[in-house]
Amino acid sequence: MQRDHFPLMHYLTILFFVLSISSLATAQQTQSYISRGSSLTPTKTSSWLSKSGLYAFGFYQRGNGYSVGVFLAGIPEKTVVWTANRNVPPVSGNATLLLTDADVRLVLQTEQDQDTDIADISQTASYASMLDTGNFVLYNSDGDIIWQSFAYPTDNLLPTQILPAPNELFSSLSLTDQSTGIFFLRMQRDGNLVLYPIGNPIPEYAYWQSETYDMGDKGSLNLDLDGRLYILNATGFTSKNLTHECLEDREPYIC
Incomplete structure (x- = not known):
């Protein structure tokens, strides 16, 4: 009932997500390419920006640790719009997010030498991109999308x-x-x-x-x-x- x-x-x-920022997003799939072997850490280079700088993918602070997700980087308040493995506890500042160079996966590496896949993919990724729509995307060598955060929404x-x-x-x-x-x-x-x-x-x-x-x-x-x-x-x-x-x-x- x-x-x-x-x-x-x-x-x-x-x-x-707050609708008032929708006018800031662009309909064009403008891209910022992330190559194999690129990495992020919570305390140094912590995120990959979209071309306009509106969105970012990477580490954000969650309690006393860090989680991985997509958030608004173009406004003072860091608003998280997508979270990877959202029910997994935050990691420490010694973690690394890596687009591997060998088998090319997007993995979160912790100080316990444990690798956690951020994206479940059946193909080898050649590069990634943080789009100005807020969509984080992995591509194969032909430029086809093999994984995207838009396909796995969380709370937004x-x-x-x-x-x-x-x-x-x-x-x-x-x-x-x-x-x-x-x-x-x-x-x-x-x-x-x-x-x-x-x-x-x-x-x-x-x-x-x-x-x-x-x-x-x-x-x-x-x-x-x-x-x-x-x-x-x-x-x-x-x-x-x-x-x-x-x-x-x-x-x-x-x-």
């Missing part, structure tokens, strides 16, 4: 990013702890976008739902550069404009 007293946009503030949906069925977004514990929180948003195969508490993914416990049904597994949640959040159906038509719905219904809630 839908609980109307929990408005959609109230919970989207937990799950989604960035402008131009798509959440296809049956993918999910999981809230973070807090603004400073990106571990998995207590809510998740699922783009279901029936076309319905539903917000659940973790552990109770059944309709009776849903906090909110879009009530867009019968779209099959081709439905998707989309966020445009202008901040418009909407659901597309299998034929590519807008099934529901969620931002418009919220703006029309400001009372008694402020979206």
